[in-house]
Amino acid sequence: MKTKPVLVADDVKTIIQAASRYAQEHDWRVTISVVDDGGHLLGMLRLDGASPMTATISPGKARTAALGRHESSHYEESINSGRYAYLSVPMPVMLEGGVPIVVDGEVIGAVGVSGVKSTQDVEIGKAGIAALMTAQR
Template sequence: MRSMISLALAACAVVAISSQALAQTPPPATAPAAVPEKMPFDIPYGMSIGLEQAKQLVAAAEAEAKKHNWKMNIAVVDTNGEPVLFERMEGAQIASGSISIGKARTAARFRRETRLFFNAYESGHTYAATLDPTLTASPGGFPLVENGKLIGAIGCSGGTGDQDAVTCKVGAELVK
């Protein structure tokens, strides 16, 4: 009887030790992703957007928002991400003012649409949080590229991310 108990305890010990060893085994290595030859989002900087052009973009975005009865905060920033023009539509959510500026700033400084950061978070890639503490990873921020050069960005906030993006895209599309 004693030998049966000893044998059972020994078997349990072997299972416990081997399961710990398996738990510490590193996962198999995966092949690294292909390295692109061309640098992504390599948009050269141009002369920053001026107030008059910013007014036109905000007016277009505001008209789009009104068409849907959306109350938006709309921001246009220069190439450095500094505000050029900000508008809060009547009744727009107050908290979204700084968010719209954050979206525009992120789009300008990273030279890409803010939806890309949102998509990265949604797919479990939280590395973006380590890039810049002011990064805004939400749809609704678009870089403004004129004649192939970055002149600033536009950001909208107040609705859902998709409503923000629809509103701001109209303004962004005025820049060619």
């Protein structure tokens, strides 16, 4: 039998707090979502001024990253390169902005961000994950 780390409520709080702080420092209005390794929503925060639509897109990006075990940009890039078969895959949101959380080589969840340029969404998600990794040391 194999064991692996799992996200707990305090981890989710750490990620969301750090990611939201990073977004606010840049005056970016976004929604931040954290899911477990099965893509189930553990926490979400829609910052003041973020579009209501971001509350649907953000958890979808996170779920895609968790289930696919890749950044969600992997699927967007593949589709844009002509791999249209990915459009039939039942992933909710195959747009850049979903980042898997990897511990000891295992995906234990993901962060999804929506509301600004997709590269900035990724920056925010990675800031949240970095805070978690720092807190775990």
